[in-house]
Amino acid sequence: MSRIEINERDSEIERRLGDKISDCFSGGELRRRELRLTEEEARCIARLYPAQVRPMGQAWYEIVFQGAEQHAI
Numbered sequence: 001m002s003r004i005e006i007n008e009r010d011s012e013i014e015r016r017l018g019d020k021i022s023d024c025f026s027g028g029e030l031r032r033r034e035l036r037l038t039e040e041e042a043r044c045i046a047r048l049y050p051a052q053v054r055p056m057g058q059a060w061y062e063i064v065f066q067g068a069e070q071h072a073i
Contacts, residue, residue: 017044024063031065 024033034056037045042061046053050066 013041013044014048017041017048021045021049021063025065033063035061035063037061 020035024035025031036059038059042053042055045051045061045063052062052064054062054064056062
């Protein structure tokens with residue numbers, strides 16, 4: 001792959017993830033969710049957003065944005 005192809009692929013992943021994050025966290029009231037992601041998507045979210053990304057197993061990840069209140073259950 002050339003450098004241009006890698007950048008185009010990364011841009012597509014970032015755009016798709018931006019759409020997914022917007023859908024899942026719309027309204028701003030929720031800052032903690034569990035999402036089914038690929039490992040590549042999880043790494044990309046951790047790199048692009050002010051969020052903690054924690055693997056939960058079987059392609060599920062907990063996404064917690066900065067400022068989210070943590071409540072014990």
